[in-house]
Amino acid sequence: MSGAATGQIALPLDWEDGERADIPLILGPSNADAVHQLHRVESWPVRTAVLVGPPGSGRSLMGRMFVRDTGGRVIDGPQSVSEEDMFHAWNAAQASDRPLLIIADAPPSAWNVALPDLASRLSTVPIFTIGEPDDALARDLIEALFARRGMMLSPDVAAYIVPRMERSYAMIHRIVAALDRAALAQGKRLGIRLTRETLLSQGLIDNDVAERNDRPQTTG
Template sequence: MGQIALPLRSGARGGPPRIVIGNANAHVADALTQPESWPFRTAVLTGPPRSGKSLLARWFAASGNGAAVDDAQALDETELFHRWNRAQADGTPLLVIGGEPPWDITLPDLRSRMGGSLQLEIGQPDDAMAGDLLLSLAEERGLPLEPDAVHYLLPRAERSAAALERLVAEIDRLSLERKSAPRLAIWRAALECLHGPDEPRLL
């Protein structure tokens, strides 16, 4: 496990956002350090919402390894094709960020270029990565979440980056609202607010 600190600060109380590296994205981080090996010097990155695609794009662009096009599925396909052509002409590696696969591209030339590029996909975090992600999200908010929280929360939480982000935000909200440290009573209340008291979350 590891983390990549971004060179850009967020509005969070705790400091700059960090990319937690684990089973779901280690292969992506490795690939982004070797753009010279990409077919057509292009990689297409997809994955679940809030899984760190945009953060990885910012890190890649800031590293000087190439250019990134975020939220590419929302762009006009002709414009995206022109961006690809310009990157090819300049010899600049291009990281294209999509949403969740599959990506239905209707422009034949663009479909063929994207299909021939390196395909990268972020998966779901395992226990170790989810625990690191939970603590990192809390740290970004300046939320003093004790390590024991991981053992209590993870078996009862949905296992996705987006769900863990919502959980940390709810713990933070309740802790501020009640002017109370984020301990067991707050953890339990946050889970109940998100899932209801009677819904079993044990995995």
């Protein structure tokens, strides 16, 4: 993170990162602890915390909720402000009733902070982590993303996708976008066949995994 960078502290209404407010926050084992900790500001050792999670994981939505529920401030990405601005935001948070949340891809130890006083302060922050989605969260997020596009998805489509995909938020967003384009291009309702053909043709699911999961199960 360069100390020469300039910018303002990002507030919720300025965020345009694809995590729109019309998608509800879906809770699961990967994010429940982070959500819980964001509501326990009084237990933080300092008035600043870092929320670490991959893009598309709902982290900015969690930041919006944090601002709404605590009256705090959010820096959406350490690269969005200069180190001097972050240092001043830290000090302001300690001196006021407005806690500071920094949203990032990685913990502060990976930011390459040049300002010694800021590096020292960041070494004391609690870090809350969003993990990759479990099966239930992945399925619910796929359905929510399609609903945002105005496409009501039958449960069997999301249930088909989840065991065949790479388990990541990035892949969920890629899959939903690809299937949305395919359904519009062909003018078809999105069913299992179109889902399978689209995802296999674009390499979004592994052919061997798909074949193994598509094979009829036998009983002894």
